[in-house]
Amino acid sequence: MYIANEKRYDTMKYNRCGKSGIKLSAFSLGLWHNFGSGDNYDNMVDMVTTAFDLGITHFDLANNYGPYPGSAEENFGKILNNELSPYRDELIISTKAGYTMWAGPYGDHGSRKYLIASLDQSLKRMGLEYVDIFYHHRPDPETPFEETAAALDHIVRSGKALYVGVSNYSAEQTKTLSEIMKGLGTPLLIHQPRYNMFERWIEDGLQDVLEEEGMGSISFCPLAQGMLTNKYIHGIPKDSRAAKSSPFLTADRISEDVIAKVVKLNEIAENRGQSLAQMACAWNLRGGKLTSVLLGASRPSQITENVGALAKLDFTSDELNAIENALK
């Protein structure tokens, strides 16, 4: 059985999540890709234990991660049971519901029926009594905010989640739900938006709302699924996400325009003495607005490399300007 690195808390940074009592590791690990039923179990164990040994305390899942949907939770449950059970109280485990999970009208969106049933299924798959954070995965235009809010409040009061959050909500939707949740006495802990150098919508209002509401934030796809690394500069490697069957990053996304920007960014990163992946992570954390960067990985070495960004998180204004110019 795995024994965790005794020095795991020595170098990681822990940031307070909004105005809550919880701190998250500046880096978290997401299990969206490479933890499904067809993936290599030993590699999954290596990735999770490498992350924990580096001081990553937060592991992010969702009901539908796989494929097949639910299999990432099953695999994580197996890893928890086989390797991490002595460390449960050192972990922040999250899951979500909001996208299609099962057939019929109750396996999707934001109803009380769906959210509560889905979390019960997730807990069973992971062999857990509770998750630390439960997210509504995306806004549902048809369910009243009040119903989703009451379901999230109930979930916390029933002890099945310690905190709740939202993902993919706009600034306005976040404000609306947050105000209702505050009224119920269960404030939203965190927002999980997509954020990276190529996708910056959160700078346009959402970050202000999060500050006003006292919520933390964790960025998903911080490396634009791997595009913000040096891996695609000389073509598409066979073992990369863009070459595999993921529908979320198809080869046509690696356009000449993207690569031209990546080449310039890579040069800036080299001048800073770090890899582009490291610089992209550090850039996410600049200015202290974000609580954590939510990494994905296909192998343990990527996690080690990316967490290495901690050695140089600060930017000069010249570097930030050079990045803005490279992105034009």
Ligand SMILES: NC(=O)c1ccc[n+]([C@@H]2O[C@H](COP(=O)([O-])OP(=O)(O)OC[C@H]3O[C@@H](n4cnc5c(N)ncnc54)[C@H](OP(=O)(O)O)[C@@H]3O)[C@@H](O)[C@H]2O)c1
């Ligand atoms: N809330 C939501 O709606 C939502 C949506 C999407 C994701 N998420 C969460 O965010 C997490 C991260 O998303 P993501 O996987 O897209 O994140 P990402 O960090 O942008 O991309 C991760 C991928 O980039 C490649 N990579 C990572 N480090 C690298 C390095 N140092 N050098 C070269 N390649 C590297 C790997 O792909 P290959 O090696 O396979 O090429 C890895 O799987 C997910 O696991 C999930 O928890 C949430």
